[in-house]
Amino acid sequence: MKQKGSYQVESLSGKKVELDRLSLQANAGLALEQELLHKSGLTSSMKVLDLGCGNGIVSNQISKLLKDGEVVGVDRSDELVNLASQKYRDATNLSFVKGDVYALPFQDESFDFVYARFLFQHLVDPLKVLFEIKRVLKPEGVVSLIDVDDSWLMIHPEHQTFEQLKSAAAERQRELGGDRFIGRKLNHYFEQAGFLAFNTELRGVSDLDLGMKNFLTITTSFKFQQLHPEQKESFADHYGQMIEDLMEGGYSLFAGVFNGVAKKQ
Numbered sequence: 669m670k671q672k673g674s675y676q677v678e679s680l681s682g683k684k685v686e687l688d689r690l691s692l693q694a695n696a697g698l699a700l701e702q703e704l705l706h707k708s709g710l711t712s713s714m715k716v717l718d719l720g721c722g723n724g725i726v727s728n729q730i731s732k733l734l735k736d737g738e739v740v741g742v743d744r745s746d747e748l749v750n751l752a753s754q755k756y757r758d759a760t761n762l763s764f765v766k767g768d769v770y771a772l773p774f775q776d777e778s779f780d781f782v783y784a785r786f787l788f789q790h791l792v793d794p795l796k797v798l799f800e801i802k803r804v805l806k807p808e809g810v811v812s813l814i815d816v817d818d819s820w821l822m823i824h825p826e827h828q829t830f831e832q833l834k835s836a837a838a839e840r841q842r843e844l845g846g847d848r849f850i851g852r853k854l855n856h857y858f859e860q861a862g863f864l865a866f867n868t869e870l871r872g873v874s875d876l877d878l879g880m881k882n883f884l885t886i887t888t889s890f891k892f893q894q895l896h897p898e899q900k901e902s903f904a905d906h907y908g909q910m911i912e913d914l915m916e917g918g919y920s921l922f923a924g925v926f927n928g929v930a931k932k933q
C-alpha cells in the first residue's frame with residue numbers, strides 16, 4: 669500500500685498557485701542550491717537521482733551542471749512526470765520516471781548521487797526512504813537532502829497571524845503524516861540508516877536575500893493551501909491582511925535551510 673504523506677499537489681485547490689510557487693522557489697534559491705550541491709560532492713560525470721522531482725525544474729538545473737553525467741527525476745504524480753517530460757523533452761541528459769520513493773523502480777547501486785529537496789518533511793516514514801536511497805546508491809555514493817525546520821522560521825516584530833498560520837500548518841502537516849521540524853532530525857535518520865559519514869549544515873535565508881514578496885510566497889503560500897477548508901475560510905481575511913502588513917515594511921523574516929549530506933560505505 670502506498671504511503672501518501674503530507675504533499676499531494678493534485679489535491680490542492682490552488683494547484684496552479686502551488687506549481688508557480690515551486691518554480692519561484694527553485695529559481696530564487698538557485699545560487700544557494702548550486703553551492704550546496706557542489707559542497708555535497710556533486711561532480712559533472714555523476715548519475716543523479718532527483719527524488720520528488722515535481723515539475724522538473726530542479727532536475728533540469730542539475731542537468732546543466734553535468735558535463736558527462738545524467739539526471740533521472742522521479743515523482744509519484746503522473747501529471748507532474750508528464751509535465752516535466754514534455755517541458756524538458758529536448759534535454760539529452762535528463763529523463764523522468766513515475767515512481768514511489770518507498771519502493772524505487774531502480775536496481776541496486778544505480779546512482780552516484782541522490783538528491784531530495786523539501787521532500788522529507790512530507791514523508792510518513794523517512795527512515796524507510798533513506799534505506800531505499802542507500803540501496804540504489806553505488807558504493808561511496810552521496811545523498812544530499814535539503815529541508816526545513818519551522819523553529820527557524822522567524823519574524824520580528826511578532827505578527828499574530830503569521831505565528832497562528834505557522835502553528836496551524838505544522839499541525840495540519842503532522843496530521844497528514846509530515847514533519848515541519850525534520851531538519852534537526854536528519855543526522856539521526858542517517859545514523860539509523862547505517863550511513864557512516866554524515867553531517868547537516870544550517871544556512872539562513874532572509875527577506876533581504878529573496879525580497880519580501882518572494883519570501884512570503886515561498887514560506888506561507890503552501891501553508892495556507894494545505895489547511896482544512898474551514899481553516900482556510902477562517903484564515904482567508906487575516907492571511908490577506910498579513911501579507912499587506914508585511915509588504916508595507918517594518919518586518920524582518922528569516923528561515924533555516926538544512927542540508928544533510930551522507931555517504932554510503
